Amino acid sequence: GLEFRRVLFRSGGGTWTIAPGGPEGRVTLTAGGSGAAATVTSDGHSFVAWGTRRAAWRDHVTVSGDEALAARFLDAVNII
Numbered sequence: 001g002l003e004f005r006r007v008l009f010r011s012g013g014g015t016w017t018i019a020p021g022g023p024e025g026r027v028t029l030t031a032g033g034s035g036a037a038a039t040v041t042s043d044g045h046s047f048v049a050w051g052t053r054r055a056a057w058r059d060h061v062t063v064s065g066d067e068a069l070a071a072r073f074l075d076a077v078n079i080i
Contacts (some may be wrong), residue, residue: 015033017030018073027030047060
């Protein structure tokens with residue numbers, strides 16, 4: 001799985017684990033993180049920019065662990 005940490009300075013921050021297995025080839029999202037192969041950390045303001053592809057995620061996130069796995073996931077993110 002991939003652990004995603006979104007850091008906000010007010011309410012709404014948190015840690016979620018994203019894993020394969022959702023319906024129609026999508027992913028599942030579980031609150032909390034444990035044993036993830038990669039961890040992605042971003043602040044909330046930046047998430048809005050790179051999550052909607054208005055900015056490159058590489059300029060706004062920190063990745064630890066399996067960088068190739070994280071990059072494949074982040075390259076596919078497009079919040080519309």
